[in-house]
Amino acid sequence: MTAATQAGKTDVAAEVVACGARARHAARILRSSSTAQRNAALAAIAHQLESARESLKAANQGDLERGRRAGLADALMDRLALDDRRIDAMIAGLETVRALPDPIGGVDELRRQANGLEIGRMRTPLGVIGIIYESRPNVTIDAAALCLKAGNAVILRGGSEAFDSNRAIADCIAAGLAEAGLPAATVQVIDTTDRAAVGALITADEYVDVIIPRGGRSLIERIAGEATIPVIKHLDGLCHVYIDRHADPRKAEEIAFNAKCFRYGICGAMETLLVDEAVAGDLLPAMLARFAAAEVELRGCERTRELAGESGVQGVLAADEQDWYSEYLGPILSVKVVAGLDEAIDHINHYGSHHTDAIVTEHLTHSRRFLAEVDSSSVMVNAATCFADGAQYGLGAEIGISTDKLHVRGPVGLEGLTTRKYIVLGDGHVRS
């Protein structure tokens, strides 16, 4: 797509639609591409990135320069930066995806019916995927690689802050696709900063099969609200760890501390700690002290504050109703003492975001009930919630973590970018 930054809204929309039509055409060709051909394209793109190191860094300098002038926050500037280490990571990511088994064409559950018809389900590409994301330029490569591997055409709309970097990466992708003999429209980067492009993309139902937004809550909610195409959403991670009365004390403390403090900003970070009243007196004081020492702000229920007071842990604030609904994404933790497993499950299902929740217990039936009854995309036993991640789950790479229930729930890897059709094999079968 050629730049249309100066064009009117109608021109931008028309250009996005044309982009969609080209993607649809490319998707038809990809449907009959071989595994070898798609893998060759991934290798060629990696090779192009390697050759283009200096020009990628130069293009990125332009974005950083503009970001500095615009006064972007340090965290955003850091995400935007493309250094050798990050280029290495992009190249390694392409290699990881190349090495994954091809998800396309496999047939499951092929069964012969009584009348001799054989019926099964074949995994196929979704078709055309639209991805809308914010400042990290590496998403351009990660998303393109996963979509291409799964036989999809993809339309990428990155953040305006990364305009030059994304354009330079897009050149590498285009050269790699050409080398492998795949259509240029397999991966298209919308290179206009005009916001009308997003509106046009998320309503191009004729050409785009699914939209995946990656970014903050407001971006995702706006897109989900306005899209006329199905959206795979990645919303809040309000994760819990529940310490059962049958927990191993050492595991309880380590898991709770790791779930909160491994990284505060990830969606798998624990936001609320629930502790069975039968063990709260024994376990909670040491845990609170350790969080306090790590400068985690604590907000507790009444019982938690009593226990903190008795054991000399200072500064545990009173949690209010709103705290149980809060994803802090920072060094804050709410703590509640509960009557037992039932209250813990009810609390999680009511206040949680159905992302990732863990129980610490040595009790078999408690673990089985927690697994069955907690309605979250990942439910864990004796493991820290921060494991919720495609790479940790063995997916090789992920394009996000779906908080939806339909289609794909939890980390989205290659399989989430595919669908299954029925195949029916007969020998002249007719219905009577």
Add this chain to the structure above:
Amino acid sequence: MTAATQAGKTDVAAEVVACGARARHAARILRSSSTAQRNAALAAIAHQLESARESLKAANQGDLERGRRAGLADALMDRLALDDRRIDAMIAGLETVRALPDPIGGVDELRRQANGLEIGRMRTPLGVIGIIYESRPNVTIDAAALCLKAGNAVILRGGSEAFDSNRAIADCIAAGLAEAGLPAATVQVIDTTDRAAVGALITADEYVDVIIPRGGRSLIERIAGEATIPVIKHLDGLCHVYIDRHADPRKAEEIAFNAKCFRYGICGAMETLLVDEAVAGDLLPAMLARFAAAEVELRGCERTRELAGESGVQGVLAADEQDWYSEYLGPILSVKVVAGLDEAIDHINHYGSHHTDAIVTEHLTHSRRFLAEVDSSSVMVNAATCFADGAQYGLGAEIGISTDKLHVRGPVGLEGLTTRKYIVLGDGHVRS
């Protein structure tokens, strides 16, 4: 839900939201219900229907009476009617669903990661399902049975024509649920004819996880357009049969005839016949004559009309571009001679509705390419497209045929009413 037919729009909306809240609560209880308990409810509902035969027929008489006065078309009156045969079918349907294996709780793909974490996926209920349908009262039972078996709560909104019948069926369901000790809100029938109820249901995102509309295209499109909840759609079936140059002539004729004439009104009926030019001269004249004898109106491409003329088949009209886009759902067939497999696949992917398409061939590679490259929910080899149906596919029962790509594609049985969550089993695992 008590009737609110006289109430204002706001009251109706409030009542639907209250209905959603009750359903959400019931869904939490269902999540921990046993297979035996859900099966007992299905058996009890069947028993209630058996006992209530006479009152069901009496209630249905009220609907039929009103329909007659309102001048409903014969086809609609037929759908509305509830006689002993149809009550038998509802009872048999409950038994079929009861006998299906419980989809809930099964764990797939449990694998041990290098760090010892075991990660797998557990099948769980979706939660709360909203079903909006038109006049057939039997849908009330079929939909309730499938949703209940899969551990979901369901809110049913039937057509106003079937108001009394649906209320009588709802009473049987309620009694059966009570007998099995499941919450009354497991199955709720919205018994107001106020259209505002539909609007409220399809936007109750807090309480409803998915909407399944069953009915005509306009109903489905309106709901998909206005819903803020994911919708599983069942749209057009513009199905093709392609007669390859390597087709067995007898199979070709039988499959084509059956695909069109088994039933004109089903979504798996063939609407366009494609024939390879290499065999069109040999095969098409007899096929056209047979369709003409069955009083199927024929609309052909130029070559089809030439062949019809040469062989004395009368009245083959000229097909225009619009015909290739038409789902006739009646005794009309468009016929096109194509250059071969590539043109057939391109035609199907371009003009078709991605529902069900078949090839007739004895050529292995042609069959493999057709299966891989035709982008439809069902792709068939040497079988008639009218096999596209959940019962024929061994699903036991179906709630519709999804024309969507995400979540579930093709006939939707129990599995389509479930989702999968990740389960992660550790032994004190933390990330470093």
